[in-house]
Amino acid sequence: DIQMTQSPSSLSASVGDRVTITCRASQSISSYLNWYQQKPGKAPKLLIYAASSLQSGVPSRFSGSGSGTDFTLTISSLQPEDFATYYCQQSYSTLLFTFGPGTKVDIK
């Protein structure tokens, strides 16, 4: 099974900060990597798919990069509504999906 790790597990940041979250796969997953945002008590929301494609309606301050085993989600200028937990998800194993453990972004 493909395992996913994320770092950091949590971070504190201020509005306007540039934030970077890293996701690593236990084996190469090409670009089969998605990013989701989840706020407390809410369902996850798709932000980025195929490592770097911005989902429709998602602000352009969110971007994704990487391929193979190492991936990054970047928020270029953190906004108050971005305080949430972020999960990566691999979809390389055909119809066997795995989520990372999550990165909680809170207010400094």
Next chain:
Amino acid sequence: QVQLVQSGAEVKKPGASVKVSCKASGYTFTSYGISWVRQAPGQGLEWMGWISAYNGNTNYAQKLQGRVTMTTDTSTSTAYMELRSLRSDDTAVYYCARTEYSSSWYRFDYWGQGTLVTVSS
């Protein structure tokens, strides 16, 4: 607009079964799959399995094999997830998510609101 509306919260005793529904609207149901994802209190997301709404093909997470069954009713555009032999560690919010796929990606682009299943004696 695309919507996935799930059934209400459930309380079950250990050893019982639960069946959660997910009614889709706003798109052609049989053109997409449905995945089920659960989240235990204070924990991360766990993928449970996937079903094709086109032909009913399924794929389940290995740890749930034998306890979970996913089905669809195309006449009502509804997906179902049944989990049997419930244990306390099955207590979680259960989500359905529309699963779209192409030759180079999969994505869970719309999600239901979640259904809390509590397993307690």
